[in-house]
Amino acid sequence: MHDFTVTPYAVEGDVDYDRLLERFGADRLTDAQIADFPQPAHRLLRREVFYAGRDVDRFTAAATRDETVSVVTGRGPSGPMHLGHVYPFYFAKYLQEQTGAHVYIPLSDDEKYFAKDLTFDEIHEYTKENLRDILAVGFDPEKTRIIVDTEDADVVYPLAAEFAKELTPAAMEATYGTPPNVGLGFYPAVQATHLLLPQLVHGPHPTLVPIAVDQDPHVRVCRDIAAKQRHDVTKPAALLSKFLPRLGGGGGKMSTSDEAPGILLSDDRETVREKVAKHAYSGGRSDLDEHREHGGDPEVDVAYQLLFYFFEDDDAELERLADEYRSGELLSGELKEYAADRIADFLEAHQARRPEGPIAEVVDPYRLTDAERERLRPGVFG
Structure with missing residues (x-):
């Protein structure tokens, strides 16, 4: 039996996706569940690239009834984006077009500072270029919000601090192992904030998180937090995808650091x-x-x-x-x-479709409004 590693910070070896479901406790999507998505089903669904999940039925049932739904899928800006990074965003756009979903896109620049040997200046340059690629997907600015952790810390941090109180060191170690620094130890609370933001803005409703399977631990932790919270929120649903293959084959996922390079979104x-x-x-x-x-x-x-x-x-x-x-x-x-x-x-x-011009101007229509911020950050001077 081949050995492999799948964590939010490392993917190694030839991944056995069925064994991952046993390890993570997720369920393979059924034909009936795929049929409940807007039809014709997106190729990522009908070809079982998105192949498993949790509570997917709550999202599709609410979408069928034209009720409020949301989608959260983000980006860790530690380098230029390649093909493996972008297809979840195009899938989120499809869901927005078909269901009217609110789409929230967090960029975890703080996590990449904790996890990578990069300065904040380097990470923020990648963030700016990643944002142009995300906006090129074509999201509806009226129903899309982009959050950058260090830029939106006034909103993100107070909520993360509240959620962090629900997490024990033992639970974190069981899910992630021993973190290399305090920052990464705290980050799951920030990620929980990302996944719950749509409900904290728009009220409780089904939220779907379409992500690669290596990011599933973040969703599991958030679901535990949601179950304990005084906020009126429901557990976010997970939709888990396989990895876009490495050019060199042999399992794993596409990466810019492999001997066989990834295909960048900037490649001609x-x-x-x-x-x-x-x-x-x-x-x-x-x-x-x-x-x-x-x-x-x-x-x-x-x-x-x-x-x-x-x-x-x-x-x-x-x-x-x-x-x-x-x-x-x-x-x-x-x-x-x-x-x-x-x-x-x-x-x-x-x-x-990549937007030109100052990044603050092109992103501004997608940022949280003043009213949304007020709703999220009541504080000492509020």
């Missing part, structure tokens, strides 16, 4: 083609004649997997590619070219 078409051609693990045969005779394996081919996860929406086209690859009609290089062009098409459209 030629760079995408070079990265996919050089680094994407192939499920094809090493010999052309052998490939023509025996075919390739799309299940391990990273170019195909990238198409499967996000970059080919047409199920019939995806199946055609798989069939031709298995038969040997489609070569590995041809599949890589097809995938690279689809990814580049996506990136060019994304890059064209």
Whole structure:
């Protein structure tokens, strides 16, 4: 049995997603649950990239009744964004468009200072560029709020302090292990604040947190806090995704620090083609004649997997590619070219939507309003 590590701060080895569900206590999504989402179901749902969760039914039932719902999904700004970072945001946009959900997007610049060997100046430069990429997704500013922890500390910190009182050192160690510093030991209370903010602004309602499975401990801790709180809040629901594959294959998730690099949201078409051609693990045969005779394996081919996860929406086209690859009609290089062009098409459209101008101005429509802040931060001088 292969060993692997999945925590909010490290993912190593070939991940066994079923074993993770046993470890985390989440449930695999059923066909009926997927059918309860707005139809046609998003490709990330129907292809089981989002494959498990908790209390998902409460969110979909409320959305079906046109009741208030919200979605929370965030970003840790420790570097430039790559493909693996952005697809949860596009999924959140789909939910906003289909259900009218409020979307809250926290950027945990403080957590990255505690966890990474970076200065705040470096982290804040990444934060500014990450914000441009998040806004390029196209969220509705009337129903979207962006929170940056150090910029919105007047709201975040008092709530985090209140929630931290519900967390014991033993519970934190059982969930995260021993933190390397006091900052990371406190951060789960900040993350709980992120996940409960929509309810603290708009009143109790179902909140869905679509995240990669390595971030699930934060949701579990928040759910425990919500159960104990004097605030009128409900436990946030979790929707857990698999990792966008590394270009080099072998399990794990896409990263900019791998030998096989991640594909950045800033990459141009030629760079995408070079990265996919050089680094994407192939499920094809090493010999052309052998490939023509025996075919390739799309299940391990990273170019195909990238198409499967996000970059080919047409199920019939995806199946055609798989069939031709298995038969040997489609070569590995041809599949890589097809995938690279689809990814580049996506990136060019994304890059064209990146807002220009001073970051404070482009983000301002998405920040908490004065009335929302007053609701969240009654204090000594309030």
